[in-house]
Amino acid sequence: MSTRPSPSTLTLCLLLILGGACSLACSGQVAGENRPDTKGETPSDSSPRLILLVIIDQARSDYLTRFRPLFHGGLGRLLDNGIFFTQAYHEHARTLTASGHATLVTGLHPAHHGIIGNQWFDREQREDVYCVGDTVHGRSPGHLLGSTLGDWLKKSDPASLVYAASGKDRSAILMGGHEADGAFWYDQATGQFTSSSYYGDSSSSWLTAFNDRKIPDQSFAAPWSPIPLEADLNSFGIVKLDEGAFTTGFPRALGGPSAIPGPGFYTDYYASPAGDRYLAHLAREIVQRKSLGKDDHLDLLALSFSSLDSVGHAYGPESREVLDTLLRLDLVLGELLSFLDREVGENRTLVALSSDHGVLPLPELHAGLPEKSRRFTTGDILCHQAAGARLRERLGDGDWLLDDFYLNPAAIAARGLDLHKVARQLADIYEDCPAVRRAWTATDMEAGENHSDAFFQLYVNNYQPQRSPDVMLQMKPGILPYARPGTSHGSPYSYDTHVPVLLMVPGFGSGRIEEKIHTVDLAPTIAALVGLNVPAGLDGRSQVDMMQSLMDLSTRTEAAESRSSPTR
Template identity: 35%
Template sequence: MSQRRSFLLLTTLATALLAACSGPIPILEPAATKAVAAPASPARPKLVVFIVIDGLPMRQVLENREQFSPDGFRRFLDRGATFMDAHYAHAHTVTAAGHSVMMTGAYPQRTGIISNEWVDPETRKPVYNTQDTDYHYIGNKTGPMAGTSPRMLQAETVGDVLRTADPLSKVLGISGKDRGAILPAGHKGTAYMYMSSTGQFASSTYYMPQHPQWVEAFNAAKPADALFGQTWAPLLPDKCDDGSTRRQPVAGGPIYACDAYARSAADGQPFQSAEGSVNGNRLPAVLGQQLSGPGPDFYKLILPTPYGDQLTLAFARAAVEGEGLGQDDHPDILSVSLSSHDYINHAFGPESKLSHDHMLRLDRDLQAFFQYLDQRLGAGNYMAMLTADHGFADTPEWAKSLGRDAKRFGSKALVAHANVGLSMRFGEGKWVTETSAMGLLFDEKLIAQRGLKPDQVYLAARDIMLMHPEVEAVFTPDQLRSNDERTPYLAQMRKSWHPERAAPVQVIMKEGRLFSTRTSGSSHGTPYAYDHHVPILAWGPAWVGQGAVNRWVEVADIAPTLAGILKVGVPRQAQGKPLPLPR
C-alpha cells in the first residue's frame, strides 16, 4: 500500500470516528454481516480477534442482554459460544495479573505478574509489571516506571508459540493501558498503547526503532482532538413522558420502558467520584468543558468515557489495514484490550447509570467493529473471543443500601494492627514495614537482630491478623508451598503467590471489603465471585460452535483453546485445559 493511500485511509478512519461521536451511534442490522460472502471455512482462522473488556463482571453482560444491539455482545450470546460459569482461579484479581493469564494459560505463580505493581522483597523498591528502563516510547515521553516491554513476564503466550512456528504470522496487542497491550502480545508480538499526554498510540523501542507509516498517519490525523467538546449523553431514554424518572432500589427490579436505566444507581451520588475529572459524575458530560482546547489535560480525560473505546477500536481498524491482518495463509492474532469500562467502574461503580450506559455504547461499538471485519475479511475467515481481566465489586455504599455487609478499609490499619500484636509478642518495633499487593512485608534485619527466625514471626503475624475483625484468611510461606487443597482460599492465593516477587504473608479481607483509602468509587482484587466471575464469549462457527456452556471453566483455558484452533503447541507454562466448546 502506498504512503498516500495509507494516509487517505487513516484520515477516513479518523473522520468516521468524529462522525460517530457527533451524533447517535447507528445500530447496524445483522444483515450487514453478509456484505462479503463467507468462503469455505479454512483449516484455521486467518485472524484471531481477541477482545478484552477491562473490569467487566459477567453479571453486567447478563443483566444488559435485552438492551444490547443485534450484533455486538449478542453476536456471541445468540450465535456463538457463551461460557456462563467462567472464572479466574487466582486470588489477587487485578489488571496486569488477569492480562498475564489470558494468552499464557498460566497463573501469576508462573507468569511472575503478581499485581499491577509491587514492592521487591529484596531491594524494597517499587516494581511495575511491564517496566523496562532499557526501552522507551517512540515519539513520546517515557516515565520512570512506564510499561515498555514484556521482560517481567516469565511465560510464553499463544502468540509467541505461533510466531516461533511461523515467523510470517503477526501478533499485535492494542490497549488504552500499557499492560493491556504488552502482556497479551507476549515476547514476540508488537504492542501499541494510548499516550495520555499526547492523545497518540505508540509502541516502544523494544519492538521497533520507529513507527511504521500507518501509525504515523493515524497519529498525524489527530483523531483524539476530534473528540474535544463531544457530549456523553444517555444512549436510551432515561425519563418518562411526564419528565420524571422511575428507579428500582433493588438490583434486578423491573425496567420501565420510559426509563431504560431504572435498575441502576442514579448518577450524581456522593459515593461516585467527581474528582480529577471535568467530566464529573453526571450525564450528560461534555469532554473538555472547562478546558480551552485539546492538550495533555484533555487527553487524559478520554479513557474514562466511551470515547476511549471508540478511539482504541479506530486504531485497531488502522492496524488491520496497515498490517494487512488476516490477508494470507499465515494466521494472525489481534488483541484489543478496551480500558474505558475499568476507569468508569472505578469512578462510579458497576451498579451506576454511567457504567450501564457505557455497556450499551460499548456494545454498539463492538457491533460496528465486527461488521467492519466482516466486510474487510469475510465473516468465515476470522474468529473472535471476548473476556475480561477481572470483575468488580459494587461500591460499598450502594451495597449497604441493599442490605449487604460492605465497607471500605485501608492498608495502613492492617499494618498498624500487625505491629501492635507483634510488638506485644516480640518487643517494640516496626515489624511489618508495608504492604505489597495482598501481602505483608517485614523488617527482616530486625527479625535477625532479635535472634528470631522469619517463619516464627510470619506464623505469629498470621495468628495476630486472623484476630482482626475484617480479615478472612492469612497464609504463610509454608502454607503456600504446601499441597493443602482443603483450606478455603489457599489454592487461589497459591496461584497468586510468586516466591521471589510476592510478600511472605498473604492476607484476604472479608467479602464485601473494599481494600482502598478512597472515599468514592469501587475496585476489585479479591478472591470473591464478584471479582473472578467474568465472561468468556466466542464466535466463529467453524471453530467454536454455538450454545451456552454451564460448566466451570477458567480464563487460563483460553490459551490452550486458541492454540488448538491455530494448530500450534500449548504455551509451556500453561495450567489451563481446552474449553469444552459447544460444537
C-alpha cells in the first residue's frame, strides 16, 4: 500500500506548514511507492494538481513594476493574485542561462549543482563541455550534480508527471531534472520542437503530429509590428534607439529575402515574441496529451520563455522591442492560465514565476549605471589578448594556458613552479586591464574565508573545483565585455542578479514582500507549499513563513478596517 499522503493530507500538511509546524504526515510519510496508473481519474479534492513553473529568460525584476500598468493578461493576473517577492536575487557571480535555471529548480548554488555556466573547459579531456551535452544521447542532464523540484516530486510519487519545454535545450533539460518524463526545445534550423533519446520521447507520434502543423510557417511573410499603445512610452523608460545607417525599426521582417521559410526565418521567429507563443502552443499540447493535473497525482510543467533574452540582447531593456515582447508574453500567459482553468480546474494550479538573470542596460544610455559605463574598446580587447604573452614574459616560454583562464598544471609542475602563485600572477596581469575590477583566483575561492569584498561570496557560490577556471574576472560595474552592438549579462551586479519571484497559490492571498530573498529559496518554498521532502544540504530555504506573515498582516488589517467602518 502506498505511503503517499492523500490530497486531504497534503492540504492538512500545508495548513500545518503555514502555521509554523509540520506533523509527521508531512515528513517521512511523503515518499511513496509505485502506484497503479490513474491518469484521467477525477481528483478527489480541491488541492493543487499541477505546478506550473514559468521562467522568463532575461526578465529583470523591475520589468514587473515598471510596466505594471500595461499588463492586463497573465502577468497582470499573477501580480494581482500572487505574492511578489520584490527583492529576490541570484547569489552567484556568473549570471547565465544554464546557471540560473539550475539554481531555480535545485535550491543550490552553482558551486553545488555544478552548472557553473553554459559551458566550461574540461582539463582532463582538454575540450569545451556544453552544460547539457551528452556523448550517448546528444543532450541530457548528466552534468547536473544536484536533484531538482521535479526529481523530488517523482521520488515522492513515481506516478506524478514532469515535463519541461523551452526555446533553449539547456533551459528545458535543466528545469526537468534527471527524472523528467520529457523535455522539449526549439530547433532553429527546422522550426520544430525536438527532444533527446534520454527521454525516449523524441520520436513520439504526438510530437511529430504537432510539428507537422508547421505553426511557425503561418507567420512567414508577416512583419513583427508592435502592439499599438496610447501610453506615453517615455514615462515607462522606453527610448527611441539610435539605429544608425545599417538597421531599421518597426515593422521588422523575420528572415531574409527568401520565398519559402528556412533556417534564417526560423531563427528570427525564435528571436521574436512569436517564439513564446509557439512554446505556449506546445505547453497546451503536453497538458492535453499527457493529461496533466487530471488526477490525484501532482504533476509539474516547467516552461522557460526564451524570446525576451534574444530581444533584450539585441535591443536592450529600454527598447520598444523589449516592451512589446513582454506585452505579448503577458497575453500568452493569460491565455495559458485560462486554458489551465478549463483543463485542470480553477484554483487547481500553483504557479511560480522567476528568471534566470537580468541584463545590463545599453551602456551608452547610462540608465542607472555609473557614468563610466561603456562597452569594450579596442584597447580592452588588446589588453586581454596580451595576457598570454605577458605571462610568458614572467615565466619564460611554455604552454602555460590550456584555455582562457585555465592554467596548464603539468607545464607548471614540470618547471617546479607553484600553481597558486602562477594563478595570482595571471590575475595580476588581468587586473592591469582598465575594464577589470578584480581577478579572483581558485585559491581565493578555496580559502573560503570571510572577505571584506561584497562580491566575494558570489564568486565562492559559483566556484566548482573540477570545472571552474583558475582565474575568474570581475568587470567594473557598467562594463559590457564586448564591442559589438546590443547588450548582455553575466555579472554579479544587481542589474543581472535582481529577478522576480512570484507565487500564485490556490487558496492563498496576494501581496508584496519587500524583504530580501535569494533564488535558491524558490524550489524549497514550492516544495513546502505542496508537502514535498527536500534533500539535506540545500543552499536555499522555504519562505512560506514569510508568506504566512504577510497573510496574517493582511487579515489583521482587514479585520481592523471592518471594525472601524460605520454600521449601515
